[in-house]
Amino acid sequence: MSADECYETADGPLKQGDILIAPVARVCSKDFFVPDRWDRLDQTENTVDRAAVGEQDIYVASGRSLVMVTTHDCHHDKEWNQERTRLIRNGVDPELASTIAEDNNKLDRAFQASPLVPLEDLDAGRHGDLRAGRIAGYFPLPPPSDGAFPECVVDLTYRCTIDRKSIEQRRWGLSIPARARFRFAIASFDSFRTFELTEQIETVIGKTIESVNVGSAGPLMVELVLSDGATLQLVQSPIEPDPGGRLRL
Numbered sequence: 001m002s003a004d005e006c007y008e009t010a011d012g013p014l015k016q017g018d019i020l021i022a023p024v025a026r027v028c029s030k031d032f033f034v035p036d037r038w039d040r041l042d043q044t045e046n047t048v049d050r051a052a053v054g055e056q057d058i059y060v061a062s063g064r065s066l067v068m069v070t071t072h073d074c075h076h077d078k079e080w081n082q083e084r085t086r087l088i089r090n091g092v093d094p095e096l097a098s099t100i101a102e103d104n105n106k107l108d109r110a111f112q113a114s115p116l117v118p119l120e121d122l123d124a125g126r127h128g129d130l131r132a133g134r135i136a137g138y139f140p141l142p143p144p145s146d147g148a149f150p151e152c153v154v155d156l157t158y159r160c161t162i163d164r165k166s167i168e169q170r171r172w173g174l175s176i177p178a179r180a181r182f183r184f185a186i187a188s189f190d191s192f193r194t195f196e197l198t199e200q201i202e203t204v205i206g207k208t209i210e211s212v213n214v215g216s217a218g219p220l221m222v223e224l225v226l227s228d229g230a231t232l233q234l235v236q237s238p239i240e241p242d243p244g245g246r247l248r249l
């Protein structure tokens with residue numbers, strides 16, 4: 001996708017696909033081994049001394065980076081919704097309940113994100129497949145029109161939990177079509193390679209699946225070619241969050 005097709009201004013509640021600057025960290029071994037693609041991320045190495053409690057030390061590499069929010073939208077409002085519902089059940093006016101829950105600084109603080117890694121930091125022989133989104137665990141991003149960051153991939157193999165109060169800058173978000181592609185990339189990496197549904201589908205429809213094609217409409221359209229020559233199209237429509245939820249980051 002081009003930059004104009006891919007990005008929109010990030011505003012309103014925190015959303016899956018938002019790009020922001022935040023601290024990142026990972027737990028390492030004693031030798032602080034770092035894959036080449038993460039070299040920019042490991043800006044500080046720290047050893048947590050656990051000798052006082054009779055445990056081995058913990059080794060942490062940390063830094064600050066552009067990251068993309070991977071947590072689904074429904075999770076960002078989960079505790080807020082629960083608190084608002086509790087207040088309403090106790091007789092509080094719904095509008096006031098929303099305000100009280102919004103002002104509660106303890107709700108929905110944590111989310112997960114993955115860092116943006118410049119394409120130049122990955123094997124040049126794989127750049128074509130990375131740009132096309134053909135390598136599981138990486139989501140390609142074009143450089144934005146203002147040149148704020150280079151051509152990148154979102155590295156889903158590095159995922160960390162971040163406190164939303166530690167966010168330093170939030171400027172870009174993904175467009176609805178790009179968000180749909182991003183969700184598919186997450187699902188492909190986290191689930192699709194794990195769960196085999198072929199035998200279950202064949203049992204239900206009573207035919208053998210000869211091949212599987214990704215539809216021309218995008219990654220959310222999958223076409224199954226059956227043993228009798230017929231085709232079965234599976235469509236997953238992207239679902240956007242309810243606009244009636246939280247109003248602030």
